[in-house]
Amino acid sequence: MTAGSAKALALPLAVLAAFELGARATHLQSDSLAPPSDIVMALFGAFADLSILAATRDTLFSAFAGLAIGTIIGLAFGIAFGISDTLNRLMEVTVEAIRPIPSIALLPIALIALGFGYRMEIVIVAFACVWPILILSRAAVRSIEPRLMEVARALRLPPAQRVWKIIIPAALPRIFVAFRLSAGIALIVAVTVEIAINPLGLGAGIMLAQQALRPDLMLAYLVWIGAIGYALNVLLVVAQNRLFGRAAVSGDGR
Amino acid sequence: MASAAKRLDAVPGTPAPQISFDAVTLQLGGKAIIENLSLGVRAGEFLCIVGASGCGKTTALRLAAGLYQPTGGKVNFDGQPMREPRREIAIVFQDYGKALLPWRTAAGNVSLALEAAGMTSAERPARIEELLRTVGLPGHAGKYPSEMSGGMQQRLQIARCLAQEPKTLLMDEPFGALDAMTRQGLQDEVLSLVAASGATVIFVTHDLDEAIYLGDRVIGLLPHPGRIGIELAVNLPRPRDQLSTREHPEFLRLRRQLFDFIKATEQ
Numbered sequence: 001m002t003a004g005s006a007k008a009l010a011l012p013l014a015v016l017a018a019f020e021l022g023a024r025a026t027h028l029q030s031d032s033l034a035p036p037s038d039i040v041m042a043l044f045g046a047f048a049d050l051s052i053l054a055a056t057r058d059t060l061f062s063a064f065a066g067l068a069i070g071t072i073i074g075l076a077f078g079i080a081f082g083i084s085d086t087l088n089r090l091m092e093v094t095v096e097a098i099r100p101i102p103s104i105a106l107l108p109i110a111l112i113a114l115g116f117g118y119r120m121e122i123v124i125v126a127f128a129c130v131w132p133i134l135i136l137s138r139a140a141v142r143s144i145e146p147r148l149m150e151v152a153r154a155l156r157l158p159p160a161q162r163v164w165k166i167i168i169p170a171a172l173p174r175i176f177v178a179f180r181l182s183a184g185i186a187l188i189v190a191v192t193v194e195i196a197i198n199p200l201g202l203g204a205g206i207m208l209a210q211q212a213l214r215p216d217l218m219l220a221y222l223v224w225i226g227a228i229g230y231a232l233n234v235l236l237v238v239a240q241n242r243l244f245g246r247a248a249v250s251g252d253g254r
Numbered sequence: 255m256a257s258a259a260k261r262l263d264a265v266p267g268t269p270a271p272q273i274s275f276d277a278v279t280l281q282l283g284g285k286a287i288i289e290n291l292s293l294g295v296r297a298g299e300f301l302c303i304v305g306a307s308g309c310g311k312t313t314a315l316r317l318a319a320g321l322y323q324p325t326g327g328k329v330n331f332d333g334q335p336m337r338e339p340r341r342e343i344a345i346v347f348q349d350y351g352k353a354l355l356p357w358r359t360a361a362g363n364v365s366l367a368l369e370a371a372g373m374t375s376a377e378r379p380a381r382i383e384e385l386l387r388t389v390g391l392p393g394h395a396g397k398y399p400s401e402m403s404g405g406m407q408q409r410l411q412i413a414r415c416l417a418q419e420p421k422t423l424l425m426d427e428p429f430g431a432l433d434a435m436t437r438q439g440l441q442d443e444v445l446s447l448v449a450a451s452g453a454t455v456i457f458v459t460h461d462l463d464e465a466i467y468l469g470d471r472v473i474g475l476l477p478h479p480g481r482i483g484i485e486l487a488v489n490l491p492r493p494r495d496q497l498s499t500r501e502h503p504e505f506l507r508l509r510r511q512l513f514d515f516i517k518a519t520e521q
Contacts, residue, residue, distance in 0.1 A: 147352040150321055154339045155370040155418065165366065169357045 034216035043220035052205065052224060059201035060228075062118055063190040066125025067183055073126070074133025074182075075175065079167060081134070082141025095134070103128035103189055107196060117200070121193045128189040129182040136178035140171035173244040180236045187229055202228075272297040272332060272454050273318055273422060279326030279479075280313060286479035287313050290327070293473070293482070297421070300448065300455045302469035304462055304512065306519050310480025311458045315424050318456055319345045331422070341371060344415035348427040350407040354399040360386060360410050361395040367417035381417070389413040390443065405436035409443075416447070422454040430460070438496050441468060445494060462512045466505055467494060474515050484515045 016036045022028075023035035034042075046052035081088040081095075103124050114120040148170060152162045168175075194203020202225050209217035271294030280288045288310045295301050303311045316322045317329050320339040329336045331343065347353040354363050364382045373381065386392055389409040399407050408428060415423060425444075429437040445468060448455055459465050465472045469488050476483035486508055490499055499505055 145352045147347060147349060148355070150345075150347070151353050151366075153321060154319060154343070154345050155367055156339060156341045157366075157370045161369065165369070166355070169355070172357075 030215060031213055032215050034219055038216040039219045039223060042214070042216040043224060046205075046217065046220060046224075052202075052221070055200070055202045055205040055221075056224070056228065058118075059187075059190050059194065059203065062121040062193075062201065063125055063183075063186040065118070066122045066190065067129050067179075067186040069122065070126040070129025070182060070186070071133050071179060074130040074178075075137050077130075078134040078137030078175075079141055079163065079171075082138040082171075083163075083167065088138070099131050099135075104192055104196065107193065111197065116198055121190060121198050121200075124193050125186050125189045128185050132181050132185065133175070133178045136181075137171060137175045140174035140178075141167055143174075144170045176240055176244065180233070180240060183232055183236055184229065187225075187232060191225060269296060270333060271295055272299075273456070274330045275314075275317070275327070276330065277327035278317060278324045278329055280310075280317060280322060281325045288317070288324075289479035289481055291481055292327075295422075295454055295456060297454055298452050300457065300468060300470045302457045302459060302465035302472045303475060304459060304465045304472060304516070305475035305480070305483075306477055306516060307460070309475040309477035309519075311475050312426055313480065314475070315345070315426050315456060315458050318422075319343055319424050321345075341418055342421040343424060344418040344420035344422070345424040346408075346411055346415050346426065346428045348430050350404065350411045350428075350431075351399070353411055354407060354414075356399055359396050359398055360391060360402070360413075363399070363410055364413050364417050367414045371418065385413045385417055386410075388416060388447065403436075404432050405440065408432065408440065412444070412447070416451070420453055422456070423448065425455065425457045427459055428457075429464070437464075442494075442496065444468070445492075449493070462509060462516065463500065466490075466508045466512065467496075467499060472508070472512065474512060474519075476519055483519060484512070486511060 020036050023033070028035060043052070077091075081091060106124055106127060107120075110120045110123050114123065144167060148166055149162075152166045157165065190201065191203040191206075194201040195207055196203075198204065202221055206218055206221040206225070209215075209221060273293075273295040275291050275293040278288060278291045278293075279286060291314065293314075303314060305311045313322065317324055318336075320329075320331075320336040320343065323337070331340065355366065358366065361379075361382045364385050365378055368378050368381060382395065383392070386395055389412050391406060391409050391413065394402065394406065399410065402410065412428075428444075429440055432440065441464065444455075455468075457465070457468055466486075466488055472484075472486045472488060473482055474484040474486075475481065488504075488508060490502055490504055
Protein backbone atom coordinates (compact mmCIF):
# COMPACT_ATOMS: atom_id res chain seq x y z
CA MET A 1 0.00 0.00 0.00
CA THR A 2 1.43 3.37 -0.97
CA ALA A 3 1.60 6.36 1.34
CA GLY A 4 -1.03 8.11 -0.80
CA SER A 5 -3.66 5.40 -0.47
CA ALA A 6 -2.87 5.06 3.26
CA LYS A 7 -3.58 8.76 3.66
CA ALA A 8 -6.80 8.43 1.65
CA LEU A 9 -7.95 5.62 3.97
CA ALA A 10 -7.16 7.54 7.15
CA LEU A 11 -10.30 9.68 7.23
CA PRO A 12 -12.88 6.92 6.59
CA LEU A 13 -11.15 4.70 9.17
CA ALA A 14 -11.20 7.52 11.71
CA VAL A 15 -14.91 8.08 11.07
CA LEU A 16 -15.61 4.35 11.52
CA ALA A 17 -13.61 4.26 14.74
CA ALA A 18 -15.42 7.32 16.10
CA PHE A 19 -18.77 5.79 15.18
CA GLU A 20 -17.82 2.52 16.85
CA LEU A 21 -16.81 4.31 20.07
CA GLY A 22 -19.89 6.53 19.99
CA ALA A 23 -22.24 3.58 19.45
CA ARG A 24 -20.62 1.61 22.30
CA ALA A 25 -20.68 4.59 24.68
CA THR A 26 -24.35 5.42 24.03
CA HIS A 27 -25.49 1.75 23.86
CA LEU A 28 -26.94 2.42 20.41
CA GLN A 29 -30.40 0.92 19.87
CA SER A 30 -31.48 1.36 16.23
CA ASP A 31 -33.34 -0.37 13.41
CA SER A 32 -31.16 1.28 10.79
CA LEU A 33 -27.70 1.62 12.29
CA ALA A 34 -25.23 -0.75 13.89
CA PRO A 35 -21.67 -0.39 15.14
CA PRO A 36 -19.04 -1.39 12.55
CA SER A 37 -17.87 -4.34 14.65
CA ASP A 38 -21.41 -5.82 14.63
CA ILE A 39 -21.58 -5.36 10.87
CA VAL A 40 -18.30 -7.23 10.43
CA MET A 41 -19.54 -10.02 12.70
CA ALA A 42 -22.82 -10.26 10.78
CA LEU A 43 -20.86 -10.46 7.52
CA PHE A 44 -18.76 -13.31 8.92
CA GLY A 45 -21.91 -15.02 10.11
CA ALA A 46 -23.51 -14.74 6.67
CA PHE A 47 -20.38 -16.22 5.10
CA ALA A 48 -20.27 -18.99 7.68
CA ASP A 49 -23.82 -20.21 6.92
CA LEU A 50 -23.18 -19.68 3.16
CA SER A 51 -26.35 -17.61 2.84
CA ILE A 52 -24.55 -14.57 1.43
CA LEU A 53 -22.59 -16.72 -1.00
CA ALA A 54 -25.76 -18.29 -2.39
CA ALA A 55 -27.33 -14.84 -2.68
CA THR A 56 -24.20 -13.54 -4.47
CA ARG A 57 -24.36 -16.43 -6.90
CA ASP A 58 -28.03 -15.73 -7.68
CA THR A 59 -27.53 -12.03 -8.18
CA LEU A 60 -24.40 -12.37 -10.31
CA PHE A 61 -26.00 -15.10 -12.41
CA SER A 62 -28.97 -12.85 -13.21
CA ALA A 63 -26.81 -9.78 -13.74
CA PHE A 64 -24.32 -11.51 -16.04
CA ALA A 65 -26.96 -13.38 -18.02
CA GLY A 66 -28.87 -10.13 -18.54
CA LEU A 67 -25.64 -8.32 -19.39
CA ALA A 68 -24.71 -10.95 -21.97
CA ILE A 69 -28.11 -10.89 -23.64
CA GLY A 70 -28.29 -7.10 -23.55
CA THR A 71 -24.77 -6.81 -24.99
CA ILE A 72 -25.50 -9.14 -27.89
CA ILE A 73 -28.75 -7.36 -28.76
CA GLY A 74 -27.31 -3.87 -28.25
CA LEU A 75 -24.20 -4.68 -30.27
CA ALA A 76 -26.14 -6.16 -33.18
CA PHE A 77 -28.43 -3.14 -33.45
CA GLY A 78 -25.69 -0.63 -32.63
CA ILE A 79 -23.42 -1.92 -35.39
CA ALA A 80 -26.27 -2.15 -37.88
CA PHE A 81 -27.42 1.41 -37.11
CA GLY A 82 -23.82 2.64 -37.23
CA ILE A 83 -23.27 1.14 -40.68
CA SER A 84 -26.60 2.00 -42.28
CA ASP A 85 -27.72 5.59 -42.07
CA THR A 86 -31.04 4.65 -43.64
CA LEU A 87 -31.74 2.00 -41.02
CA ASN A 88 -30.70 4.40 -38.27
CA ARG A 89 -33.06 7.14 -39.46
CA LEU A 90 -35.84 4.59 -39.84
CA MET A 91 -35.42 3.32 -36.28
CA GLU A 92 -34.40 6.52 -34.51
CA VAL A 93 -37.88 7.49 -33.30
CA THR A 94 -38.58 3.95 -32.10
CA VAL A 95 -35.30 3.81 -30.20
CA GLU A 96 -35.76 7.23 -28.65
CA ALA A 97 -39.32 6.33 -27.62
CA ILE A 98 -38.40 3.06 -25.89
CA ARG A 99 -35.03 4.06 -24.45
CA PRO A 100 -36.26 6.52 -21.78
CA ILE A 101 -38.50 3.88 -20.16
CA PRO A 102 -36.87 3.08 -16.81
CA SER A 103 -36.13 -0.63 -16.93
CA ILE A 104 -37.63 -1.13 -13.49
CA ALA A 105 -40.99 0.12 -14.84
CA LEU A 106 -41.15 -3.11 -16.83
CA LEU A 107 -41.28 -5.04 -13.58
CA PRO A 108 -45.10 -5.41 -13.37
CA ILE A 109 -45.34 -6.61 -16.98
CA ALA A 110 -42.36 -8.93 -16.65
CA LEU A 111 -43.81 -10.33 -13.45
CA ILE A 112 -47.13 -11.17 -15.09
CA ALA A 113 -45.48 -12.62 -18.16
CA LEU A 114 -42.67 -14.56 -16.52
CA GLY A 115 -43.42 -14.81 -12.79
CA PHE A 116 -40.85 -14.67 -10.01
CA GLY A 117 -37.34 -16.00 -10.57
CA TYR A 118 -34.31 -15.65 -12.75
CA ARG A 119 -36.02 -15.21 -16.11
CA MET A 120 -37.95 -12.09 -15.15
CA GLU A 121 -34.88 -10.52 -13.59
CA ILE A 122 -32.67 -11.37 -16.56
CA VAL A 123 -35.13 -9.77 -18.99
CA ILE A 124 -35.20 -6.53 -17.03
CA VAL A 125 -31.41 -6.42 -16.66
CA ALA A 126 -31.01 -7.12 -20.40
CA PHE A 127 -33.41 -4.29 -21.25
CA ALA A 128 -31.37 -1.87 -19.14
CA CYS A 129 -28.07 -3.03 -20.70
CA VAL A 130 -29.16 -2.83 -24.33
CA TRP A 131 -29.25 0.97 -24.51
CA PRO A 132 -25.79 2.07 -23.45
CA ILE A 133 -24.30 -0.67 -25.64
CA LEU A 134 -26.49 0.27 -28.60
CA ILE A 135 -25.90 4.01 -28.37
CA LEU A 136 -22.16 3.78 -27.75
CA SER A 137 -21.44 1.05 -30.28
CA ARG A 138 -23.41 3.01 -32.88
CA ALA A 139 -21.25 6.06 -32.13
CA ALA A 140 -18.10 3.90 -32.15
CA VAL A 141 -18.91 2.47 -35.58
CA ARG A 142 -19.70 5.91 -36.95
CA SER A 143 -16.39 7.33 -35.74
CA ILE A 144 -14.28 4.64 -37.40
CA GLU A 145 -11.56 6.19 -39.53
CA PRO A 146 -13.19 6.63 -42.97
CA ARG A 147 -9.90 5.69 -44.62
CA LEU A 148 -10.24 2.17 -43.18
CA MET A 149 -13.65 1.81 -44.78
CA GLU A 150 -12.15 2.94 -48.09
CA VAL A 151 -9.41 0.34 -47.70
CA ALA A 152 -12.11 -2.27 -47.15
CA ARG A 153 -13.92 -1.10 -50.30
CA ALA A 154 -10.75 -1.00 -52.39
CA LEU A 155 -9.91 -4.56 -51.29
CA ARG A 156 -13.47 -5.66 -52.14
CA LEU A 157 -13.83 -7.17 -48.69
CA PRO A 158 -17.21 -8.97 -48.49
CA PRO A 159 -19.72 -7.33 -46.07
CA ALA A 160 -19.44 -10.02 -43.37
CA GLN A 161 -15.64 -9.78 -43.39
CA ARG A 162 -15.91 -5.99 -43.37
CA VAL A 163 -17.87 -6.16 -40.11
CA TRP A 164 -15.72 -8.89 -38.57
CA LYS A 165 -12.26 -7.75 -39.68
CA ILE A 166 -12.56 -3.96 -39.81
CA ILE A 167 -15.60 -2.57 -38.01
CA ILE A 168 -15.65 -4.65 -34.84
CA PRO A 169 -11.89 -4.49 -34.12
CA ALA A 170 -11.79 -0.76 -34.89
CA ALA A 171 -14.75 -0.05 -32.62
CA LEU A 172 -13.85 -2.59 -29.93
CA PRO A 173 -12.00 -0.27 -27.51
CA ARG A 174 -15.04 2.02 -27.31
CA ILE A 175 -17.46 -0.90 -27.24
CA PHE A 176 -15.60 -2.27 -24.23
CA VAL A 177 -16.10 1.04 -22.41
CA ALA A 178 -19.82 0.64 -23.08
CA PHE A 179 -19.66 -2.92 -21.77
CA ARG A 180 -18.01 -1.70 -18.57
CA LEU A 181 -20.77 0.87 -18.06
CA SER A 182 -23.42 -1.76 -18.70
CA ALA A 183 -21.83 -4.19 -16.23
CA GLY A 184 -22.31 -1.60 -13.49
CA ILE A 185 -25.88 -1.01 -14.60
CA ALA A 186 -26.57 -4.76 -14.66
CA LEU A 187 -25.60 -5.14 -11.01
CA ILE A 188 -27.67 -2.11 -9.96
CA VAL A 189 -30.75 -3.28 -11.83
CA ALA A 190 -30.45 -6.87 -10.62
CA VAL A 191 -30.28 -5.80 -6.97
CA THR A 192 -33.11 -3.30 -7.52
CA VAL A 193 -35.39 -5.99 -8.94
CA GLU A 194 -34.56 -8.23 -5.99
CA ILE A 195 -35.27 -5.48 -3.46
CA ALA A 196 -38.50 -4.54 -5.19
CA ILE A 197 -40.02 -7.96 -5.58
CA ASN A 198 -37.89 -10.92 -6.66
CA PRO A 199 -37.26 -13.26 -3.72
CA LEU A 200 -33.66 -14.17 -4.51
CA GLY A 201 -30.15 -12.82 -4.40
CA LEU A 202 -28.51 -10.03 -2.47
CA GLY A 203 -31.42 -7.61 -2.83
CA ALA A 204 -33.80 -10.12 -1.23
CA GLY A 205 -31.17 -10.77 1.45
CA ILE A 206 -30.98 -7.12 2.40
CA MET A 207 -34.80 -6.89 2.55
CA LEU A 208 -35.02 -9.99 4.72
CA ALA A 209 -32.44 -8.55 7.15
CA GLN A 210 -34.35 -5.27 7.31
CA GLN A 211 -37.65 -7.02 8.03
CA ALA A 212 -35.98 -9.19 10.66
CA LEU A 213 -34.85 -5.97 12.40
CA ARG A 214 -31.21 -6.93 11.89
CA PRO A 215 -29.54 -3.60 10.95
CA ASP A 216 -26.11 -5.23 11.36
CA LEU A 217 -26.91 -7.90 8.74
CA MET A 218 -28.63 -5.38 6.48
CA LEU A 219 -25.57 -3.15 6.52
CA ALA A 220 -23.32 -6.19 6.06
CA TYR A 221 -25.19 -6.94 2.81
CA LEU A 222 -24.82 -3.31 1.80
CA VAL A 223 -21.04 -3.39 2.38
CA TRP A 224 -20.80 -6.66 0.46
CA ILE A 225 -22.79 -5.35 -2.54
CA GLY A 226 -20.51 -2.32 -2.60
CA ALA A 227 -17.45 -4.56 -2.53
CA ILE A 228 -18.77 -6.64 -5.43
CA GLY A 229 -19.52 -3.56 -7.51
CA TYR A 230 -16.08 -2.18 -6.77
CA ALA A 231 -14.34 -5.47 -7.60
CA LEU A 232 -16.30 -5.83 -10.84
CA ASN A 233 -15.26 -2.39 -11.98
CA VAL A 234 -11.61 -2.91 -11.03
CA LEU A 235 -11.62 -6.22 -12.90
CA LEU A 236 -13.02 -4.63 -16.04
CA VAL A 237 -10.67 -1.63 -15.87
CA VAL A 238 -7.69 -3.99 -15.59
CA ALA A 239 -9.03 -6.05 -18.50
CA GLN A 240 -9.54 -2.88 -20.53
CA ASN A 241 -5.99 -1.68 -19.91
CA ARG A 242 -4.56 -5.10 -20.67
CA LEU A 243 -6.56 -5.51 -23.88
CA PHE A 244 -6.49 -2.03 -25.33
CA GLY A 245 -3.98 0.07 -23.39
CA ARG A 246 -4.40 3.76 -24.04
CA ALA A 247 -6.57 3.07 -27.06
CA ALA A 248 -9.62 2.66 -24.84
CA VAL A 249 -9.23 6.15 -23.45
CA SER A 250 -8.69 7.93 -26.74
CA GLY A 251 -11.15 5.57 -28.38
CA ASP A 252 -9.50 5.72 -31.80
CA GLY A 253 -8.13 2.20 -31.73
CA ARG A 254 -4.49 3.28 -31.87
CA MET B 255 -6.39 -8.78 -72.22
CA ALA B 256 -9.38 -10.54 -73.75
CA SER B 257 -11.44 -7.39 -73.56
CA ALA B 258 -8.71 -5.39 -75.29
CA ALA B 259 -8.66 -7.87 -78.16
CA LYS B 260 -12.41 -7.47 -78.61
CA ARG B 261 -12.07 -3.73 -79.08
CA LEU B 262 -12.17 -3.57 -82.87
CA ASP B 263 -12.44 0.21 -82.85
CA ALA B 264 -8.93 0.56 -81.45
CA VAL B 265 -6.56 2.16 -83.93
CA PRO B 266 -3.79 -0.29 -84.83
CA GLY B 267 -0.53 0.62 -83.15
CA THR B 268 -2.22 2.64 -80.41
CA PRO B 269 -3.61 0.12 -77.94
CA ALA B 270 -6.84 0.97 -76.15
CA PRO B 271 -6.13 2.72 -72.87
CA GLN B 272 -6.42 0.63 -69.72
CA ILE B 273 -8.03 3.50 -67.87
CA SER B 274 -9.96 6.17 -69.68
CA PHE B 275 -11.75 9.27 -68.48
CA ASP B 276 -14.37 10.31 -71.00
CA ALA B 277 -15.55 13.90 -70.41
CA VAL B 278 -15.74 13.19 -66.69
CA THR B 279 -17.45 15.72 -64.43
CA LEU B 280 -17.85 15.43 -60.68
CA GLN B 281 -20.07 17.78 -58.77
CA LEU B 282 -20.25 17.80 -55.02
CA GLY B 283 -22.84 20.02 -53.35
CA GLY B 284 -23.56 21.87 -56.60
CA LYS B 285 -19.88 22.75 -57.08
CA ALA B 286 -17.88 21.20 -59.90
CA ILE B 287 -14.72 19.65 -58.50
CA ILE B 288 -13.73 18.20 -61.86
CA GLU B 289 -15.13 19.29 -65.19
CA ASN B 290 -14.98 17.67 -68.58
CA LEU B 291 -11.80 15.72 -67.90
CA SER B 292 -10.75 13.38 -70.70
CA LEU B 293 -7.71 11.23 -70.26
CA GLY B 294 -6.36 7.86 -71.32
CA VAL B 295 -3.73 5.84 -69.54
CA ARG B 296 -2.01 3.02 -71.46
CA ALA B 297 -1.31 -0.31 -69.81
CA GLY B 298 2.13 -0.13 -68.21
CA GLU B 299 2.30 3.66 -68.34
CA PHE B 300 3.53 5.74 -65.40
CA LEU B 301 1.36 8.85 -65.33
CA CYS B 302 1.97 11.62 -62.83
CA ILE B 303 -0.65 14.24 -61.97
CA VAL B 304 0.45 17.54 -60.45
CA GLY B 305 -1.38 20.72 -59.59
CA ALA B 306 -1.95 23.33 -56.95
CA SER B 307 -3.80 22.35 -53.76
CA GLY B 308 -7.50 21.88 -54.36
CA CYS B 309 -7.20 21.33 -58.12
CA GLY B 310 -8.92 17.96 -57.88
CA LYS B 311 -5.95 15.65 -58.39
CA THR B 312 -6.86 13.42 -55.46
CA THR B 313 -10.49 13.47 -56.62
CA ALA B 314 -9.39 12.32 -60.07
CA LEU B 315 -7.51 9.44 -58.45
CA ARG B 316 -10.57 8.46 -56.42
CA LEU B 317 -12.64 8.44 -59.58
CA ALA B 318 -10.07 6.12 -61.15
CA ALA B 319 -10.27 3.90 -58.05
CA GLY B 320 -14.05 3.69 -58.25
CA LEU B 321 -14.38 5.23 -54.79
CA TYR B 322 -16.30 8.13 -56.37
CA GLN B 323 -18.78 7.91 -59.21
CA PRO B 324 -18.73 10.72 -61.78
CA THR B 325 -21.85 12.89 -62.07
CA GLY B 326 -21.17 13.24 -65.80
CA GLY B 327 -19.14 11.33 -68.35
CA LYS B 328 -17.59 7.89 -67.92
CA VAL B 329 -14.59 6.27 -66.28
CA ASN B 330 -13.65 3.00 -67.98
CA PHE B 331 -11.24 0.28 -66.98
CA ASP B 332 -10.27 -2.22 -69.68
CA GLY B 333 -13.20 -0.91 -71.68
CA GLN B 334 -15.73 -1.56 -68.92
CA PRO B 335 -17.37 1.19 -66.87
CA MET B 336 -16.10 1.54 -63.30
CA ARG B 337 -19.09 1.17 -61.00
CA GLU B 338 -17.23 0.21 -57.85
CA PRO B 339 -13.64 -0.48 -56.74
CA ARG B 340 -11.99 -3.49 -58.36
CA ARG B 341 -9.47 -5.86 -56.90
CA GLU B 342 -7.00 -5.34 -59.74
CA ILE B 343 -6.80 -1.64 -58.91
CA ALA B 344 -4.86 -0.93 -55.73
CA ILE B 345 -4.68 2.45 -54.05
CA VAL B 346 -1.88 3.71 -51.83
CA PHE B 347 -3.15 6.47 -49.55
CA GLN B 348 -1.02 9.36 -48.37
CA ASP B 349 -2.01 8.95 -44.71
CA TYR B 350 -0.54 5.49 -44.19
CA GLY B 351 -1.15 5.86 -40.43
CA LYS B 352 -4.90 5.83 -41.04
CA ALA B 353 -4.92 3.29 -43.86
CA LEU B 354 -3.24 0.49 -41.89
CA LEU B 355 -5.05 -1.61 -39.28
CA PRO B 356 -3.40 -0.65 -35.98
CA TRP B 357 -4.53 -3.89 -34.29
CA ARG B 358 -2.83 -6.10 -36.87
CA THR B 359 0.88 -6.74 -37.28
CA ALA B 360 2.72 -6.02 -40.53
CA ALA B 361 2.03 -9.60 -41.61
CA GLY B 362 -1.63 -9.24 -40.60
CA ASN B 363 -2.04 -6.06 -42.62
CA VAL B 364 -0.68 -7.72 -45.75
CA SER B 365 -2.80 -10.75 -44.97
CA LEU B 366 -5.98 -8.64 -45.13
CA ALA B 367 -5.60 -8.21 -48.89
CA LEU B 368 -4.95 -11.94 -49.32
CA GLU B 369 -7.96 -12.82 -47.17
CA ALA B 370 -10.09 -10.47 -49.25
CA ALA B 371 -8.90 -12.30 -52.36
CA GLY B 372 -9.92 -15.61 -50.77
CA MET B 373 -6.45 -17.11 -50.38
CA THR B 374 -6.40 -20.03 -47.94
CA SER B 375 -4.59 -19.66 -44.62
CA ALA B 376 -2.11 -22.34 -45.65
CA GLU B 377 -0.92 -20.37 -48.68
CA ARG B 378 -0.75 -16.99 -46.97
CA PRO B 379 2.43 -17.09 -44.80
CA ALA B 380 4.80 -17.75 -47.72
CA ARG B 381 3.18 -15.05 -49.84
CA ILE B 382 3.26 -12.54 -46.94
CA GLU B 383 6.93 -13.19 -46.36
CA GLU B 384 7.66 -12.74 -50.06
CA LEU B 385 5.74 -9.46 -50.20
CA LEU B 386 7.41 -8.06 -47.08
CA ARG B 387 10.78 -8.95 -48.58
CA THR B 388 9.83 -7.23 -51.85
CA VAL B 389 9.17 -3.92 -50.08
CA GLY B 390 12.27 -4.19 -47.89
CA LEU B 391 10.56 -5.22 -44.66
CA PRO B 392 11.88 -8.73 -44.04
CA GLY B 393 12.06 -9.51 -40.33
CA HIS B 394 9.38 -6.94 -39.45
CA ALA B 395 6.41 -9.29 -39.89
CA GLY B 396 5.55 -9.30 -36.19
CA LYS B 397 5.70 -5.53 -35.67
CA TYR B 398 2.64 -3.36 -35.30
CA PRO B 399 2.33 -0.22 -37.45
CA SER B 400 2.75 1.93 -34.33
CA GLU B 401 6.20 0.38 -33.86
CA MET B 402 7.31 1.32 -37.37
CA SER B 403 8.66 4.56 -38.87
CA GLY B 404 6.63 6.51 -41.44
CA GLY B 405 8.72 5.14 -44.29
CA MET B 406 8.24 1.57 -43.08
CA GLN B 407 4.50 2.07 -42.69
CA GLN B 408 4.26 3.35 -46.25
CA ARG B 409 6.28 0.35 -47.45
CA LEU B 410 3.82 -1.84 -45.60
CA GLN B 411 0.88 -0.18 -47.30
CA ILE B 412 2.58 -0.72 -50.66
CA ALA B 413 3.07 -4.40 -49.75
CA ARG B 414 -0.64 -4.72 -49.03
CA CYS B 415 -1.42 -3.14 -52.39
CA LEU B 416 1.01 -5.48 -54.17
CA ALA B 417 -0.79 -8.39 -52.48
CA GLN B 418 -3.77 -7.49 -54.64
CA GLU B 419 -1.57 -8.25 -57.68
CA PRO B 420 -2.88 -5.04 -59.20
CA LYS B 421 -2.95 -4.22 -62.89
CA THR B 422 -3.11 -0.60 -61.84
CA LEU B 423 -1.51 1.10 -58.87
CA LEU B 424 -2.99 4.42 -57.81
CA MET B 425 -0.79 6.46 -55.52
CA ASP B 426 -2.08 9.56 -53.74
CA GLU B 427 0.91 11.69 -52.66
CA PRO B 428 2.37 8.55 -51.09
CA PHE B 429 5.64 10.15 -50.03
CA GLY B 430 4.29 13.59 -49.12
CA ALA B 431 4.74 13.09 -45.39
CA LEU B 432 8.20 11.52 -45.54
CA ASP B 433 11.63 13.10 -45.22
CA ALA B 434 13.71 13.74 -48.35
CA MET B 435 16.08 10.79 -47.99
CA THR B 436 13.35 8.24 -47.31
CA ARG B 437 11.36 9.71 -50.15
CA GLN B 438 14.16 9.29 -52.70
CA GLY B 439 14.78 5.72 -51.59
CA LEU B 440 11.09 4.87 -51.96
CA GLN B 441 10.86 6.58 -55.35
CA ASP B 442 13.54 4.25 -56.70
CA GLU B 443 11.92 1.24 -55.07
CA VAL B 444 8.55 2.04 -56.58
CA LEU B 445 10.17 2.43 -60.01
CA SER B 446 11.84 -0.97 -59.76
CA LEU B 447 8.68 -2.63 -58.36
CA VAL B 448 6.62 -1.21 -61.19
CA ALA B 449 9.24 -2.17 -63.78
CA ALA B 450 9.16 -5.72 -62.42
CA SER B 451 5.35 -6.06 -62.30
CA GLY B 452 4.49 -4.06 -65.42
CA ALA B 453 1.65 -2.35 -63.57
CA THR B 454 0.07 0.85 -64.77
CA VAL B 455 0.56 3.71 -62.30
CA ILE B 456 -1.26 6.95 -61.70
CA PHE B 457 0.79 8.93 -59.25
CA VAL B 458 -0.53 12.13 -57.68
CA THR B 459 1.99 14.49 -56.17
CA HIS B 460 2.58 18.16 -55.50
CA ASP B 461 6.33 17.69 -55.93
CA LEU B 462 7.10 18.62 -59.55
CA ASP B 463 10.61 17.09 -59.49
CA GLU B 464 9.16 13.84 -58.23
CA ALA B 465 6.56 13.82 -61.01
CA ILE B 466 9.17 14.28 -63.75
CA TYR B 467 11.60 11.85 -62.13
CA LEU B 468 9.02 9.05 -61.95
CA GLY B 469 6.66 9.58 -64.86
CA ASP B 470 6.40 8.68 -68.52
CA ARG B 471 3.96 11.53 -68.76
CA VAL B 472 3.04 14.42 -66.47
CA ILE B 473 -0.34 16.12 -66.42
CA GLY B 474 -0.83 19.46 -64.70
CA LEU B 475 -4.37 20.25 -63.55
CA LEU B 476 -5.94 23.69 -63.39
CA PRO B 477 -8.10 24.38 -60.33
CA HIS B 478 -11.77 25.46 -59.93
CA PRO B 479 -12.94 23.27 -61.54
CA GLY B 480 -10.22 20.68 -62.09
CA ARG B 481 -9.27 20.27 -65.74
CA ILE B 482 -6.12 19.52 -67.71
CA GLY B 483 -3.86 22.55 -68.13
CA ILE B 484 -0.65 21.02 -69.43
CA GLU B 485 0.52 17.63 -70.63
CA LEU B 486 4.20 16.78 -70.92
CA ALA B 487 5.80 13.63 -72.29
CA VAL B 488 8.88 12.73 -70.26
CA ASN B 489 11.47 11.28 -72.61
CA LEU B 490 14.13 10.51 -70.06
CA PRO B 491 16.08 7.24 -70.21
CA ARG B 492 15.21 4.43 -67.81
CA PRO B 493 16.28 3.18 -65.36
CA ARG B 494 16.34 6.58 -63.76
CA ASP B 495 19.02 7.72 -61.38
CA GLN B 496 18.65 10.21 -58.54
CA LEU B 497 21.75 12.15 -59.64
CA SER B 498 22.16 11.85 -63.41
CA THR B 499 18.44 11.96 -64.26
CA ARG B 500 17.92 15.08 -62.20
CA GLU B 501 20.88 16.76 -63.95
CA HIS B 502 19.69 15.79 -67.44
CA PRO B 503 19.01 18.87 -69.65
CA GLU B 504 15.61 17.43 -70.60
CA PHE B 505 14.75 17.06 -66.89
CA LEU B 506 15.67 20.70 -66.29
CA ARG B 507 13.71 21.85 -69.32
CA LEU B 508 10.57 19.98 -68.21
CA ARG B 509 11.04 21.23 -64.67
CA ARG B 510 11.16 24.83 -65.91
CA GLN B 511 8.06 24.34 -68.03
CA LEU B 512 6.11 22.74 -65.16
CA PHE B 513 7.16 25.37 -62.63
CA ASP B 514 6.08 28.15 -65.00
CA PHE B 515 2.72 26.41 -65.43
CA ILE B 516 2.12 26.01 -61.69
CA LYS B 517 3.18 29.60 -61.03
CA ALA B 518 0.72 30.81 -63.67
CA THR B 519 -2.14 28.81 -62.11
CA GLU B 520 -1.48 30.33 -58.72
CA GLN B 521 -1.89 33.88 -59.96
